[in-house]
Amino acid sequence: MxxxxxxxxxxxxxxxxxxxxxxxxxxxxxxxxxxxxxxxxxxxxxxxxxxxxxxxxxxxxxxxxxxxxxxxxxxxLEWSELLPETDNGEMGYYYGPNDNALFWAELAETNDMVDTPTSYGTSFQGRDLNFVRITNAPAGSPAILFTALTHAREPGGNSVLIDWAQWLTTEYDSDTMATFILNNAQIYIIPIVNPDSYVYNSPSGGNQRKNMNYTVPVASSGIDLNRNYSYQWGYDDSGSSPNPYSETYRGEFALSEVETLAETQWIDSIQPLGGFHYHTYGGKLLYPYGYNNSPTPHQSTFQSWASQMTELNGYEYGRCGEILYDVNGDAVDWSYGASTHSPMLFYTPEVDDYGFWGSQNDTTLIVTNNLECRYMNKLLCMNLLSMAGIGEETSAQFDGAAFGITLQSNPVSAVLGYTVTGASSASVSILDVAGRVVATPSEGSWVIPENLQSGVYFLRAESGSHSTTELFTVLR
Ligand SMILES: [Zn+2]
Known part of the structure; x- marks a missing residue:
């Protein structure tokens, strides 16, 4: 990296x-x-x-x-022991606050698909709360959101998003999935949800998790933003505390903090299909509900996607209460349960760092974590787009409008549909790269069979003496 x-x-x-x-x-x-x-x-x-x-x-x-x-x-591993050994920048191999500012500004400057970081609000200490949008999709295309550093001592999530943004923009036009994702979705990234505390933790390191609002209700040490979201806020005291001195202090009331209030209002305005709220550490992939460990109506989707996404990294997945203990007022519960539109399918990955600052001077660990999470990011985007019925569309027309065909494909979802219009007789077949017919789908929506392996295929349509061929890709 x-x-x-x-x-x-x-x-x-x-x-x-x-x-x-x-x-x-x-x-x-x-x-x-x-x-x-x-x-x-x-x-x-x-x-x-x-x-x-x-x-x-x-x-x-x-x-x-x-x-x-x-x-x-x-x-x-302890920050104070590691810092003197590294001279790689603000926070070793992690990107510190200034590293982030430089990275995102430069990415926007050198790439037309990346917008300049834009403010969606102001932090307690007056810093800009920024998002970045990366897309080559038409206006109004679905949004997918990735966030990190809600807890300021968890920089591994920020690293994953820097790698992700770099991969998407670098591989666009050469990698099938990067191209598909950016052609069809607006990828939004909040690199640092809690900038005040991230600045506090740099450059000498620190374990500040909460925000820097020390004012209420006593001179405490901040509010745990990931217990301050409004869905089932303060449901009970499991993993969420009414004690201002606790690391999981949830605040005086739901969305009491400017960071959570501005973020949720902005998220409601872009209405993402879903995404990842990145945290560290432990190698987990969590989904709602966290507050009482009950399954959501989307349980089977959450579970089957989690199973697929963790094939590479082996992360343990499930609801928070299944893995360790219930929590209330967190971002995934809010995203799923409280937003003002249809439920957003968000997960919390807990990146498999070694402690909070474990990759600080370990390039192998940081690169491994980034690669393993990049894989999850890709599959999540493809699944969300598939669920929204989004595919690449190509169409062909013969002379005299005798025969029209529309091919709709999403490489991972393996959904392909075609329609034939204006032809008395037509046939459609799927061929592999060697020209062998591997399937003969019937008209209408057609799901690519399970036994069709990953690879490049051709869809050939014929009517009388006319024929047309379209290329498509299957990724399993
Ligand atoms: Zn966290």
Whole structure:
């Protein structure tokens, strides 16, 4: 992955803010997990089925925690230890706030399909909340949205979106899926949902997760934006706290924060089909409902897409409550349940970083995470477009309008339809690249059979002495 180098940013190392360590505690039973939670630890990741939970522990309590859980181990990565070893920019191999500004401005400048970052609101401390749009589709085409850094100590999600934007724009016109996606969808990206805290966490590193609104109701340490969305806000205290000092403090009321309010109003205005709200870490793919662990009416879609999207990376998927514990007031529940139009199919990927800053000076890990998530991004877009009935359309017409054909195909969804008009007799066949007939679809909407492997095919239509051939691609 290309890295924007920011020269002149070799900074002195101030005292580490929010000094804390991650400790991984094995769990054999659900009651082990309950005990850990009841001790008041801040759980940062984990899986009941895999039998582990990570907690963030203040430096002062590290020894005590390790003594309490003899099987536990200290995760070796800590920002303050790593920073002096790296000179790759603001945040090592992650893109810091200034790196992001440079990257997105340059991408827009050098590519007609990328809009200049545009503000949809203002953060608590007065920073622009920006989105970027990438598309070559006609106006009014469906929107798909990707966000990152709602939690400011999770830069791995931002890396994935930088890689994604770079891949889409670089591969347009040569990669089938990149071309299809940008020809048919408006891809929206919010690289940094919570910019105040991301700036706070840089350059010396930090573990600020919430926003920087320290004012209400007491001089606390911010509000957890991913507990502040309005659908079933404050449903209960599972994974969402009324205590201002908690890392999961949900705020005084739903959408109390300018960051969530501006974002949800803007999302309602673009009405995306769905997307990913990126977080880290742990290698998970979560879908709603989070607040009470009940399935949504789209459960089978969420599940089958998740199964397909995680084939490459092996992420554990399911509802939050199935994997670890219920949460309320998060962005995927809002996206699905509370938007003012039809439900948006959003997931929360938890990128498989090693702790929050695990890829800071590990190019192998960051590139692996980006590639694994790029695959999910591609499939999600293709599935959403397929669900919306969007395909490439080509048409042909013979002399005298004796015979017209329309080919509608979406490479991944494997839906192809054709209609014949104005011909007394016509036949249509599907041929492989060797010219062998592999299928003879009947008129109307036709689903490409399961046994048709990925590859390039031809659709040939014949009527009397006339014929026409159209090329299409199948991707499994
Ligand atoms: Zn998060």
């Amino acid at each position: 290309r890295k924007v180098l920011v020269l002149g940013l070799v900074l002195a190392l101030p005292a580490v803010m929010n000094a804390g360590r991650l400790i991984r505690i094995p769990m054999n039973t659900d009651s082990d997990f309950t005990l850990v939670r009841d001790m008041g630890y801040e759980v940062t990741a984990g899986s009941r089925s895999a039998g582990w939970v990570d907690v963030m522990v203040n430096q002062r309590f590290v020894d005590e925690t390790l003594a309490r859980y003899p099987e536990a181990k200290l995760l070796p």
